[in-house]
Amino acid sequence: MKKVVLELKVNNHSGVMSHITGLFSRRGFNLEGILCGPEKNSSFSRIYLLVNNNDTLHQIQSQLAKLYDVLEIRICKGNDFSVFFEIDKLFKS
Amino acid sequence: MKINGAELTIRLLEKQGIRIISGIPGGTNLPLYDALSKSTIRHILARHEQGAGFIAQGLSRSTGKPAVCFATSGPGATNLVTAIADAQMDSIPIIAITGQIPSQLIGTDAFQEVDIYGITIPITKHNFLIKKVEELIDVIPEAFSISVSGRPGPVLIDIPKDIQTAEIEISENFFEKIEKTVTAKTLALNTDFTAAASMINNAAKPLIIAGGGIIKSNTSDLLNELSVKNSIPVALTLMGLGSYSPDSNLYLGMPGMHGSRHTNYILQEADLIIALGIRFDDRLTGKSDSFCKNAKIIHIDIDKSELNKIKTSDLFIEGNLNESLQHLLEYIEQNERKEWIKHIENIKHEYPELTAKDQFSPYNIISIINNLTDSNAIITTDVGQHQMWTAQYYKFRKPGTLLTSGGLGTMGFGLPAAIGASLGKPDCQILCITGDGSFLMNIQELALLKELNLNVKVILFKNNSLGLVRQQQELFYDKNYFASRFEFNPEFHKIASAFGIESFNLAESDDIIHDLKYFLNLKTPAFIEIPIAQSQNVFPIVPPGKSNYEMIGGGYHEKSCS
The missing domain is CATH 3.40.50.1220 (TPP-binding domain)
Known part of the structure; x- marks a missing residue:
C-alpha cells in the first residue's frame, strides 16, 4: 500500500499528542507511524504521521485541520520513509 | 489590584455576556462558587451534573448563544460527559468549567481526581487544562471563540483548585479593556x-x-x-x-x-x-x-x-x-x-400521513397538543418513540422550536433542556414531551423546576416500556422481548405531585381535549401522564442497514424502487 507522510506544525504542550492520536482512533483512521519533536527556539513542535495514501487521506487531512493545536499540515510525497521502520537502529545501546 | 483565579474567571465570564450558569458545587470548585456568589450571574443549582449540562444546552439551543455549566472534579466532571458528548454531536456551543484537584496532586490518584481533560478530548471541539493563573486571561475568551465560531461545539476548561486561589496582579481598568468575543464571519470561500x-x-x-x-x-x-x-x-x-x-x-x-x-x-x-x-x-x-x-x-x-x-x-x-x-x-x-x-x-x-381512530393514539394526542399550542412554544423531547411521533406529527412552524437530542439520542435530555429553554426564553411556553423510560433518567430536576417555578409543562407518554427497543425486538428479533418492558413502573403523576408540581393523569379524563386545554393553559410548572398502548409502533421504519425506500409498516404495500 502506498504511503505518505503528513508533516504537522503543532502547539507544543502536553495534550497535543493525545488530541492527534485520539483523532485517529476515534475516526478509525490507520496510523502507521509517528515521530515527534520540538522545534528549536519556539513553542511549536513538528509531528510526522505515516499514513496510507488512499481514499481516507482527504478526510484525515480535513479532520486534522479542525484540531485547534494543529497549525499547519503538509503532505510529504516521494521521501524516504524508512526512518519509521528503522528507528530502533538509532537506539541500539 | 489583586484578584484570584476564581474571581478572574467569573469576571471574564461576565464580560462574555454570561448571565446564567448551571452547575453543582463541590470540593474543588468552591473558590469558583465563592466568587460566583458575589457576581451578577445567576446560578442554577441542578440536582445532577448531567442535568446542569443539559440545562446549559437548553439555554444555548433556545437563544443561539453559548452557555456555561460548572462541575466539581472527579464524579462531578464525569457526570457532565454525556451532556458534553451530546453537545458535540449536535454542534451546540457550551462551555463546561470543571474544578480540578490542586496541580501538585495531579496524577497521584487523589480524592475526586479524574483526567477529565483526557476523557473529553474525543467529545469536545477543544479543551484546556489550566497550568498557570495568567492563562485564564487568554483561555476564557478563546474558549468562547472556539465554541461559537464556524461549526459550534462544546469546550471544556479544567481549572485546578490552586489556580483558582492563586492571586494575580491586574490593572484597575483591566476589565474595561476586555471585549466580548465576536464571532469571526466565515466568508464563503468557494465562490462558484x-x-x-x-x-x-x-x-x-x-x-x-x-x-x-x-x-x-x-x-x-x-x-x-x-x-x-x-x-x-x-x-x-x-x-x-x-x-x-x-x-x-x-x-x-x-x-x-x-x-x-x-x-x-x-x-x-x-x-x-x-x-x-x-x-x-x-x-x-x-x-x-x-x-x-x-x-x-x-x-x-x-x-x-x-x-x-x-x-x-x-x-x-x-x-x-x-x-x-x-x-x-x-x-x-x-x-x-x-x-x-x-x-x-x-x-x-x-401515501398520505397515517391517522388513527383511537383518541389515545399518539398521533392524535400530539395533533391535539399541537392545535392547542402557540407556534412560538418550544418543545423539548426525550428519546424514543415519543420523540419520533413528535417529529412526525407536531407541526413546527418556527425555527428553534424543537429541541431534541438528535446525534447522540440521549434519554434524559428532555426535562433539563426544557428548564434551560425556559431560562433562555422566559416568555415562551415550554413543553417537554417525554417517555417513561427517559423521564426517570433526570427526574431529579423536577425539584429545580418547582424551585424556579418556570412555565414548563411535562407530557409523559406512558407505555411501561423502552418503546423503541421493544419495537425493534418485535420487528427484527422475532418478538424476543427482553429487558424492554418495565415490570414495575411508578405512578409518575404522584411523583410529580410529591415534587410540588400540579399533576394530572389523562387516563382518568372524561374529555381529553378539555383537560389538555386546561393543562396547557397553566402558566406554572405542570405534569401530565398519558397512557399509550404498549403495542404502539413508530411507522414507517427503515430497517437498520436498509435503503430508505425499503420502509416497512404504515399499512401500505412496499413500492419497489430502482
Missing part, C-alpha cells in the same frame, strides 16, 4: 455560485434537504426565498424541523429512518439534491450508497470536513449559509416547475 445556480436552474427534479445548519445560521427566510423562487421542494431533517413551513405545498416532510413514506419516495426521484447545513447522517440516508443515487449533490456546509464524508458531492461550498444563500439567490431563476410539483402532489396523495 454560478456553477451551483446553473445546476439548480437546469435541474428537472431538484429538491432541498435542510437541517440544523439552517437553524444555527438563522437562514430560514433565505431557505424559503430560494425554495419559492425556483419552486424547489424542501425536506427537513430532525435537526432542521421548524425552518420551513409545514403548511407550504412545497414542504416534503422529514425523510429517513422514521420519515414519512412519501418523503422517502420523493427523495429517490430527485435528479439534484441541494444539501443545506446537513451532514448526511445515517438516520437520514439509510444505506448511503442507495440514498438519492440518481441525483447530483450540491452540499453547502460551514464545516469543510463534511465534504465527501458520507456522500460524494458534485459541488461543495464551504461557508456560512447566510452569505452562501444570499450569493446563490442572485443567480437563481424564477421557475414554476409545474410538472415536478404536480408529480410530488401525486406521491403525497398516494
